[in-house]
Amino acid sequence: MTLAEVDTPALLVELPTMDANIARLSSYLAMHAPDIRLRPHAKTHKSPDIARRQLAAGAIGICCQTVGEVAVMAAAGIADILLSNQIASSGKAQRLAAAAAAGSRVSACVDNPAQVKLLSEAAQARGVTLHVLVELDVGGGRCGVNTGEAAVALAAIVAESPGLSFDGLQAYHGRAQHMRSPADRKAAIASACGLAEAAVRVITQAGLPCRSVTGAGTGTFAVEAASGVYTELQCGSYVFMDADYARNEQDESVETPVFEQSLTILTTVISTPAPGRAVCDAGLKAMSLDSGPPSLARHAGVDFAGASDEHCKLNLHPGIALASGDRLHLIPGHCDPTVAMHDWILAHDGRVVTDVWPVARGW
Amino acid sequence: MTLAEVDTPALLVELPTMDANIARLSSYLAMHAPDIRLRPHAKTHKSPDIARRQLAAGAIGICCQTVGEVAVMAAAGIADILLSNQIASSGKAQRLAAAAAAGSRVSACVDNPAQVKLLSEAAQARGVTLHVLVELDVGGGRCGVNTGEAAVALAAIVAESPGLSFDGLQAYHGRAQHMRSPADRKAAIASACGLAEAAVRVITQAGLPCRSVTGAGTGTFAVEAASGVYTELQCGSYVFMDADYARNEQDESVETPVFEQSLTILTTVISTPAPGRAVCDAGLKAMSLDSGPPSLARHAGVDFAGASDEHCKLNLHPGIALASGDRLHLIPGHCDPTVAMHDWILAHDGRVVTDVWPVARGW
Numbered sequence: 001m002t003l004a005e006v007d008t009p010a011l012l013v014e015l016p017t018m019d020a021n022i023a024r025l026s027s028y029l030a031m032h033a034p035d036i037r038l039r040p041h042a043k044t045h046k047s048p049d050i051a052r053r054q055l056a057a058g059a060i061g062i063c064c065q066t067v068g069e070v071a072v073m074a075a076a077g078i079a080d081i082l083l084s085n086q087i088a089s090s091g092k093a094q095r096l097a098a099a100a101a102a103g104s105r106v107s108a109c110v111d112n113p114a115q116v117k118l119l120s121e122a123a124q125a126r127g128v129t130l131h132v133l134v135e136l137d138v139g140g141g142r143c144g145v146n147t148g149e150a151a152v153a154l155a156a157i158v159a160e161s162p163g164l165s166f167d168g169l170q171a172y173h174g175r176a177q178h179m180r181s182p183a184d185r186k187a188a189i190a191s192a193c194g195l196a197e198a199a200v201r202v203i204t205q206a207g208l209p210c211r212s213v214t215g216a217g218t219g220t221f222a223v224e225a226a227s228g229v230y231t232e233l234q235c236g237s238y239v240f241m242d243a244d245y246a247r248n249e250q251d252e253s254v255e256t257p258v259f260e261q262s263l264t265i266l267t268t269v270i271s272t273p274a275p276g277r278a279v280c281d282a283g284l285k286a287m288s289l290d291s292g293p294p295s296l297a298r299h300a301g302v303d304f305a306g307a308s309d310e311h312c313k314l315n316l317h318p319g320i321a322l323a324s325g326d327r328l329h330l331i332p333g334h335c336d337p338t339v340a341m342h343d344w345i346l347a348h349d350g351r352v353v354t355d356v357w358p359v360a361r362g363w
Numbered sequence: 364m365t366l367a368e369v370d371t372p373a374l375l376v377e378l379p380t381m382d383a384n385i386a387r388l389s390s391y392l393a394m395h396a397p398d399i400r401l402r403p404h405a406k407t408h409k410s411p412d413i414a415r416r417q418l419a420a421g422a423i424g425i426c427c428q429t430v431g432e433v434a435v436m437a438a439a440g441i442a443d444i445l446l447s448n449q450i451a452s453s454g455k456a457q458r459l460a461a462a463a464a465a466g467s468r469v470s471a472c473v474d475n476p477a478q479v480k481l482l483s484e485a486a487q488a489r490g491v492t493l494h495v496l497v498e499l500d501v502g503g504g505r506c507g508v509n510t511g512e513a514a515v516a517l518a519a520i521v522a523e524s525p526g527l528s529f530d531g532l533q534a535y536h537g538r539a540q541h542m543r544s545p546a547d548r549k550a551a552i553a554s555a556c557g558l559a560e561a562a563v564r565v566i567t568q569a570g571l572p573c574r575s576v577t578g579a580g581t582g583t584f585a586v587e588a589a590s591g592v593y594t595e596l597q598c599g600s601y602v603f604m605d606a607d608y609a610r611n612e613q614d615e616s617v618e619t620p621v622f623e624q625s626l627t628i629l630t631t632v633i634s635t636p637a638p639g640r641a642v643c644d645a646g647l648k649a650m651s652l653d654s655g656p657p658s659l660a661r662h663a664g665v666d667f668a669g670a671s672d673e674h675c676k677l678n679l680h681p682g683i684a685l686a687s688g689d690r691l692h693l694i695p696g697h698c699d700p701t702v703a704m705h706d707w708i709l710a711h712d713g714r715v716v717t718d719v720w721p722v723a724r725g726w
Contacts (some may be wrong), residue, residue, distance in 0.1 A: 001370060007452070007454055007726065008452075008726070009726060018462050018561060026459075026513070040567075042674070043672055060436050065673045066673055085633070085673065085674075086633040086634050086642075087631040087633065088631050088632060088634075088644075088687045088688045089370070089631060089688065091369075091370055092370070099425045100631075107394075110637065112466070112635055112687055114636065114652070114686075114688065115633075137636060137637075140669065140674060141676075142634075142636070142642055142674055143633070143634040143636055143642050144634075144636055145636065146636065146637060172672060217613040268451050268452060269451060269503075270448070270449040270450065270451040270476065270478075270506070271449050271451075271474050271506040271507075272475065273474055273500060273505070273506055273507055273508065273509065274500075275508060279449075279505055279506050281451075281726075284699075284700040285654050285699070285700050288647060288651075289653050290647050290652050290653075290670075292431065307653075308505065308537060309406055309428060309699050309703075310406070310428045310448065310504045310698060311448075311505055311506070312427055313504075313505060323450075323477075324451045324475055324478065325451045325452065325477065334647075336647075337647040338671060340648040340672075340704070341500050341703070341704065341725065343725055361706065362373070362706055363370065363372060363644075363649075
């Protein structure tokens, strides 16, 4: 199938660009931080096919954000999976244990003893070991214990719980990824590193081995990689990028990999009702606007002017004309929730669809 | 399955409340506007099961917003389907003709001659009749011709096109649905009525029968119903309602049906990391924030404080405590795109899941 034959709206990934992003991060880490492990976040793509490409380029495993993703990735044979999130039901704990029983190394995060109990019970019931990381809040203000002392106390409970192995800390600063200035991002991660390092120290002093400190994202990974504290990076969006990440300013004085936009929504002009206006068939159900509008960087003189359920409106600069049936590429504002709206990712080379990958939607 | 056994996040509809909403609109129209036809919009629910309940309560057919919805509804045996939207590819026109060939009466909107040509070719190729409405822009500023003269010219092209039947006008004012003040909504629809009436007049003068004038939504339908211009109402959200519609002020001086919230996202507290804060497992991938945050009206003393991909944060008033594993009902900010994020709607009676309805996602 050629791109011209693809029905719209459709979620596309330009494969050479995505593969270059994957290679770029691996090369950077091989050169600058050879001891750091890369565990890309699969919540971005929800695709075992893309996860395999990341593993082939040197990633040691993947992260998931939902138990549904873990189940799909384990069924696809992904060997090492971290649920970078908490669970609070025995049903979800049992599904994690089932993924471990199927052969994957499965880890999960905790920030309270109730979660530890659920994981331990499920692991024992299946006769498997679940690996556990204590999540430390390093500035994201979401989940996580707030002090090194609380981390030690919880780590001790994990270490004593049958069926569980205490592996270390998750110390992810989500908010820092989208701070626009490199100085702000660096300062936020410096603070995260201080908190993580202090927690590692007290945990180690308590006699518990803290083998893993996992975190970082596409916006900050170079800082964590150079920190000497983090052992593992969770970058996800770098495979696709999006309009929001494109708004992050870069520090030109340091060498960091530059990732390119590989993900687009292919959309068709369905109406040109007035001069200077076109309406396309991709709306709120085809792309998430939570982090701002899509970018029309691939189409000079065309501005995004709003979306409703199944439409987006475009304003056309003087001299620009679009006709019913014309097709455009929108770069989503936020890649992760946009991908989750689609059942399929169509991989292409700019001309031909070379692969069709299912998206592990649902929970 | 009881609600307590449902894995989260999950999309729930309280069936007695939804059925009461469906009955309330039908009774209102029977009493106040018996000549008006109701053609509810299925883009809200994407569910043939719910469409059948609307038809059983007197609706004469349904609207869809995508060809994918039309195909699913036709396959489910829905007899009368209006695509309240434009198409711009022969593939989509062929799918509409296939739905007609399968036995449904299928209509679609046009606002330019290229769309008419695609529909005519597809109808001829399948040996079916497609019904066509000329869309008139009555203030929404999205699709639609802008003058009565343009409407006549396009209606004449439709009337001359083999395989097509010219049925009338679509005159939907989407923007008016969400104007907060009843006076503003009334003024917007008064203007829409003037434009639609003028277009009907010139079309009729040109010798073309304009049997149908279709439009209106949950925010304004009482005005269109009383207008003497509209013949058909397209209300969709009234079955579910949402936090955004709840912000519309109502005119207490007139009797209009009051619809109640039947749609919720069931979510579980997965973390209580700090006093006054809880984190739940429904995020940007489980509910659309495009029209504002979800409402926590069912949970006193709990405020929505933000969402990320798979989390939402809640702030708890003094004296309010939540524990890991507690479950809450979030009322989505905007029902339509929220429904499209889910594969299933779980119908319940407040205690037990009584039905599981597939959502016609995709395009």
